[in-house]
Amino acid sequence: MKKQKICVIGDGLAGLMTALILSKSDIQIDLIFKNKKVKKIKDSRTTAISESNYLFLSRFFKNSELKIFYSCKNIDLYNEKSGQYQHFMNFNEQGKNLLHMVENKKLKNIILKNIKKKKNIEIIYGAVKKLDVEKSCILIKNKKLYYDLIALCLGRQSDIVLQLVGKRYIEDNSEEISFTGLVKHDKNIIKAKQYFLKEGPLAILPLDKNRFSFVWTLNRNYRKIKSQNIKKLVNQKLKSIIGSKTKISLEEPAGFPVSFKFNTNFVKKNSLVLGDSSYNVHPIAGQGFNLILRDIKKLSEFIIENQSLxxxxxxxxxxxxxxxxxxxxxxxxxxxINFTNRFFKHNKSTSLLKEMIFKDINKFKFLKKLSLKISDQGIFP
Ligand SMILES: Cc1cc2nc3c(=O)[nH]c(=O)nc-3n(C[C@H](O)[C@H](O)[C@H](O)COP(=O)(O)OP(=O)(O)OC[C@H]3O[C@@H](n4cnc5c(N)ncnc54)[C@H](O)[C@@H]3O)c2cc1C
Known part of the structure; x- marks a missing residue:
């Protein structure tokens, strides 16, 4: 049988990770990058990876490379109530690691380093102009390239994806925007924290004891606010949470539109969409890339099984x-996740009910164990 060929398009986390995981098989992989060699990868996001996904990922990296991850054993949840932060839940599994935080740009760098060592991956630079689904071929730099399978990992907005899956999708878009950035501070913060604030949920993801990444999702009223004013707002909020005397230095926050969007179709003939191109979940639970990783893992299992036969x-x-x-x-x-986001939204008519639930919820060990298991391994592990 002639050597089989897969094309992976996109240099985001989904595209890079798909190419690296599939390179374990004896298949030739063309990885298409839109831009010519970029000197410095820019992605201000930080990703919290679940324990089981981290164990899976760690198979592809050397131990020394895993130092870019910061492991966290505790997650604390707080609700804002009349300007006070009520601690209502703590996740801690007998000292086990729950989350592994990593800056996206560092993760992309080590994936890329490993990709470059693989003999069966070729990186091709250039924007894909057209996809011919029937012939399973792409048009790039006026050249037609033919494949056995094409994986489109082109992010949220892509005309090529639209051409493949059409306009049918399920969406709940309240036009929220997530701001994220790195914060240096002089306080020892080693626990991950999630605050349900009246403006929207704010997550603190430690990267070491004096650095964390924040993700604050604000409602549509904040869409038009200038970035320096967002920086001021974040600064004030963080000081009110971690203490006004704490010294903090904050980088310029980057904004990302967020919504729940799910394409009804992901596949046509031998082409499929993966990552943010296929569905988007709200970052409140830090699950987007975790779901993508489980998708890529499953896809590679099916491909390897097929090959072994x-x-x-x-x-x-x-x-x-x-x-x-x-x-x-x-x-x-x-x-x-969408329901969780809606439930925690500031709402006068449900605040009393929430207070009642929050009062005792930390005592429900079964519920805590179940939600930890689902966020670690998925619903159908
Ligand atoms: C604020 C925030 C915080 C998050 N936190 C977490 C978290 O804690 N845990 C978690 O699991 N997930 C998290 N997520 C989700 C996660 O970051 C995304 O799901 C993931 O990065 C998506 O990767 P992707 O490769 O699908 O898309 P993208 O990162 O958008 O990459 C798509 C790439 O395709 C390229 N491309 C586009 N068109 C073409 C073309 N024609 N030819 C070639 N290339 C093309 C683009 O240049 C781009 O680089 C978070 C998301 C946000 C917004």
Missing amino acids: GLQIKDSMILDKFIRSRKPENFLYGLG
Whole structure:
């Protein structure tokens, strides 16, 4: 059988990780980057990776490379009540690691370093102009390239993805925007924290004891506010939370539009969409890339199984099986996260009910264990 060829388009976390994971098989992979060699990767986001996903990821990196992750054993939840922060829940699994924080740009750098060592991955620079689904081919720099499978990892906004999956999607878009950035401080903060504030949820993800990344999702009223004013607002809020005497230095926050969006279709013939191109979940639970990783893991399992049976990838059942195994979980997850976001939104009519729930919720050990398990391993592990 002639060597099979897969094309992965996109240099975000989804594209890079798909290429690296699939390189374990004996398949030739073309990885398409839109821009010519970028000297410095820019991505101000930090990703919190669950324990099981971290264990999976760590198989692809050297121990020394894993130093870019900061492991965290505690997550504290707070609700804002008349300007006070009520601590209502703590997650701690007998000293086990719950989350592993990593700056996206550092993660992308080590994935790229490992990709460059793989003999079966070729990086091709150039924007993909056209995708021919019927012929399973792409048009790049006026050249047609043919593949057994094409994975589109092109982020939230892409005309090529639109052409593949059409305009049918389920969406709940309240036009929120997530601001994120790094903060240096002189206080010893080693626990991850989530504050449900009246302006929107704010997460603190430690990167070491004197540095954390914040993610603050604000409602649509903040969309037009200038970034220096957002910086001022974040600064004030962080001081009110961690103490006005704490010295903090904050980098310019970057804003990302967020919503719950789920394409009804992810696959056409031998092409599929992965990552933010297929669905977007609210960052309140830090699950976007965690779900993507589970998708890529499953896809690679099906491809390797198919290969071990000596079968072709092209026109096989791989993509059908992949959709059947991952779509229900991703949809339920997205809905669950969306519900959580709505539940915690500041709302006078539900605040009394929330207070009652928060009073005792930390005592429900079963509930805590279940939510930890689901956020670590998914709904159908
Ligand atoms: C504020 C914030 C915090 C988050 N925190 C977490 C967290 O804690 N945990 C978690 O699991 N997830 C988190 N997420 C989600 C996670 O960051 C995303 O799901 C993930 O980064 C998406 O990666 P992606 O590769 O699909 O998309 P992107 O990062 O958007 O990458 C897509 C890439 O495709 C390229 N591209 C586009 N068009 C073309 C073309 N025609 N040809 C070639 N290339 C092209 C683009 O240049 C881009 O680099 C967070 C998200 C946000 C916004």
